[in-house]
Amino acid sequence: MLLRMSTLFLRTLREDPADAEVPSHKLLVRAGLVRRAAPGIYSWLPLGKIVLENVAQVVREEMNRMGAQEVLFPALLPRESYEATGRWTEYGDTLFRLKDRKGADYLLGPTHEEMFTLMVKGEYGSYKDYPVILYQIQTKYRDEARPRAGILRGREFIMKDSYSFDLDDEGLKHSYELHREAYIKTFDRLGLDYKIVFATSGAMGGSASEEFLAPCPTGEDTFVQCTSCDYAANTEAVVLAAPTPAATSKEVPDVKVLDTPQTPTIETLVAYMNEHHGLSITAADTLKNVVLKTRKPGEDWELLVVGVPGDREVDLDRLEGQLEPIEVDQADPEDLAKHPGLVRGYIGPQGRAGTADGGHLAELGIRYLVDPLVTPGSAWVTGANEQDRHAAYVVRGRDFEPDGEIGAVNVREGDRCGRCGSTLTISRGIEIGHIFQLGRKYADAFSLDALGPDARPVRITMGSYGIGVSRAVAVIAEQSHDERGLVWPREIAPADVHIVGTGKDNQIEVALDLAARLEARGLRVLVDDRAGVSPGVKFNDAELLGVPTALVVGRGLAQGVVELRDRKAGTKDEIPLAEAVDRVIAACAS
RNA sequence: CGGGGUGUGGCGCAGCUUGGCAGCGCGUCUGCUUUGGGAGCAGAAGGCCGCAGGUUCAAAUCCUGUCACCCCGACCA
Numbered sequence: 123m124l125l126r127m128s129t130l131f132l133r134t135l136r137e138d139p140a141d142a143e144v145p146s147h148k149l150l151v152r153a154g155l156v157r158r159a160a161p162g163i164y165s166w167l168p169l170g171k172i173v174l175e176n177v178a179q180v181v182r183e184e185m186n187r188m189g190a191q192e193v194l195f196p197a198l199l200p201r202e203s204y205e206a207t208g209r210w211t212e213y214g215d216t217l218f219r220l221k222d223r224k225g226a227d228y229l230l231g232p233t234h235e236e237m238f239t240l241m242v243k244g245e246y247g248s249y250k251d252y253p254v255i256l257y258q259i260q261t262k263y264r265d266e267a268r269p270r271a272g273i274l275r276g277r278e279f280i281m282k283d284s285y286s287f288d289l290d291d292e293g294l295k296h297s298y299e300l301h302r303e304a305y306i307k308t309f310d311r312l313g314l315d316y317k318i319v320f321a322t323s324g325a326m327g328g329s330a331s332e333e334f335l336a337p338c339p340t341g342e343d344t345f346v347q348c349t350s351c352d353y354a355a356n357t358e359a360v361v362l363a364a365p366t367p368a369a370t371s372k373e374v375p376d377v378k379v380l381d382t383p384q385t386p387t388i389e390t391l392v393a394y395m396n397e398h399h400g401l402s403i404t405a406a407d408t409l410k411n412v413v414l415k416t417r418k419p420g421e422d423w424e425l426l427v428v429g430v431p432g433d434r435e436v437d438l439d440r441l442e443g444q445l446e447p448i449e450v451d452q453a454d455p456e457d458l459a460k461h462p463g464l465v466r467g468y469i470g471p472q473g474r475a476g477t478a479d480g481g482h483l484a485e486l487g488i489r490y491l492v493d494p495l496v497t498p499g500s501a502w503v504t505g506a507n508e509q510d511r512h513a514a515y516v517v518r519g520r521d522f523e524p525d526g527e528i529g530a531v532n533v534r535e536g537d538r539c540g541r542c543g544s545t546l547t548i549s550r551g552i553e554i555g556h557i558f559q560l561g562r563k564y565a566d567a568f569s570l571d572a573l574g575p576d577a578r579p580v581r582i583t584m585g586s587y588g589i590g591v592s593r594a595v596a597v598i599a600e601q602s603h604d605e606r607g608l609v610w611p612r613e614i615a616p617a618d619v620h621i622v623g624t625g626k627d628n629q630i631e632v633a634l635d636l637a638a639r640l641e642a643r644g645l646r647v648l649v650d651d652r653a654g655v656s657p658g659v660k661f662n663d664a665e666l667l668g669v670p671t672a673l674v675v676g677r678g679l680a681q682g683v684v685e686l687r688d689r690k691a692g693t694k695d696e697i698p699l700a701e702a703v704d705r706v707i708a709a710c711a712s
Numbered sequence: 713c714g715g716g717g718u719g720u721g722g723c724g725c726a727g728c729u730u731g732g733c734a735g736c737g738c739g740u741c742u743g744c745u746u747u748g749g750g751a752g753c754a755g756a757a758g759g760c761c762g763c764a765g766g767u768u769c770a771a772a773u774c775c776u777g778u779c780a781c782c783c784c785g786a787c788c789a
Contacts, residue, residue: 133723133739135723136723136724137723137724137738138724139724140725141781141782141783161780161781161782215787215788216788216789232789233789266787266789267713267786267788268784268785268788270783275789281789342788343789556789588789590789625747626747627747654746654747655747656748656749656750656751657748658747658751660748660749661748661750662750663750676748677747678748
């Protein structure tokens with residue numbers, strides 16, 4: 123490959139585009155790789171297209187290596203199959219919908235579980251056919267409420283999605299592991315810095331799930347990492363260590379109901395308790411009972427109360443992640459109004475004085491869950507289920523018994539690791555890959571069975587795996603740049619070597635000659651042969667474009683010397699012209 | 713959906729308060745000079761000032777409406 127800057131369809135920009143905030147967006151536009159076509163929709167120019175293909179090729183090679191087979195589905199899909207799984211409605215406004223001339227409904231595919239499942243069902247029938255892994259690299263459409271950050275989160279983007287089909291759970295586990303390994307190889311080759319974190323399965327349904335996150339301050343995902351073991355998880359999926367069990371209930375006095383006028387919030391309650399009732403408590407000693415509502419698909423909303431320490435907020439995303447596919451939402455005032463027994467701001471789980479079993483919420487028939495931070499035996503200050511009154515010394519296991527535990531609190535820096543008990547730190551990241559074991563949701567929807575050796579049907583179990591290909595380009599740019607421009611990893615770079623002919627005498631001629639010889643040796647060459655362009659402009663463009671190796675044919679040429687530069691290290695070496703070809707090849711091989 | 717902001721040559725922006733020939737930098741074109749860190753001189757092309765209506769002798773500027781885009785949040789792979 124030989125690209126000449128004199129004819130290359132490329133215009134670099136001296137200034138950052140006004141609508142760009144994040145580094146990758148600014149740089150990809152300035153370097154002339156992409157241009158915005160509409161909100162969240164981008165066109166790829168020649169250099170950008172090359173980089174994008176390079177990333178896709180790495181993904182493709184690693185998928186093929188592990189035995190997956192490439193296919194290609196249309197992006198324009200009929201409504202029916204999405205109707206069968208309920209996703210025509212479940213996906214909501216995020217789905218791009220359109221009608222054909224006859225008025226029939228179509229959609230632009232946001233992901234392709236349905237189509238893959240149907241294709242396998244159409245072709246395969248015997249247990250002898252399985253397992254199989256299929257994938258495609260294709261354009262996806264999601265009408266995001268707010269696309270942002272350029273290529274990082276678009277409405278049209280390129281994704282590699284693959285799907286595994288196995289006869290049993292063991293097989294699924296194996297397919298999952300194959301993907302995990304392939305993803306590790308892929309992201310290593312892409313030169314990405316990433317973490318593998320436990321995740322929830324999101325809208326896809328299913329069980330085991332991990333995300334590949336590229337740590338990045340502008341990322342949209344928040345995840346925790348343990349400071350001592352290798353535990354890492356999305357905050358939606360995190361498991362925290364429970365605090366050491368509190369003192370046994372026998373040492374705690376009986377429940378005491380106290381007047382606490384005008385204390386509907388935790389702050390006012392703590393202040394009042396300490397001032398008027400001689401207690402010495404903090405928000406963490408209070409038990410906050412948050413009224414939520416849940417809904418199973420196709421059913422009515424049901425109230426749910428969740429108890430968390432008063433210094434914590436309830437993280438709805440985290441709850442939803444664990445309850446999937448059940449929806450969770452904050453209860454409205456109208457919802458509360460239907461239960462007069464729920465006194466807003468003064469809700470407590472304990473039963474009437476002296477009754478250990480049941481408790482107030484059980485009497486109302488409302489499900490009550492607590493965060494594991496509310497340990498058995500722990501004592502709390504909480505609502506007394508009467509306006510302006512609270513109860514102290516309310517002990518879990520003595521005065522109330524929740525229906526179960528669920529990780530509900532918002533995770534904080536310094537919370538403890540559920541695996542080893544050490545401190546957790548919180549970081550931001552961008553999701554570049556996601557693997558999960560779908561199970562039989564889609565196989566059930568389409569009755570995807572294989573005939574077993576005993577002539578009985580076996581329901582197939584599936585896995586679903588994605589890599590954001592176009593997003594990966596942006597993430598690489600995000601992680602690999604400096605104040606002068608992009609710094610591409612070699613395998614992804616638009617070229618192996620960027621030859622700059624500075625323009626005087628025969629410098630451009632020699633540059634072109636070197637370019638031809640390097641191309642003949644199998645290198646991908648970009649040569650700046652523009653006449654009448656000053657050296658400063660060419661150097662700046664070379665640094666902006668970020669090709670890993672540069673060869674400058676300039677003022678040293680008269681003495682038979684050219685300059686070899688390394689973009690990443692920033693080094694410059696004067697080398698004899700006669701050695702230039704071999705030295706460049708050596709540099710590109712390292 | 714809530715909050716904030718912006719729409720003016722290809723790109724980045726000023727002008728708007730206080731109405732009076734549409735400007736600046738970069739880029740582009742022509743000529744000459746220049747060629748190791750975003751060159752110089754001379755000349756040139758290029759804009760329905762987002763759109764619609766209104767006020768006025770006169771609107772980029774004031775008023776009304778509308779559309780679009782960007783940012784934060786909500787939401788969402």
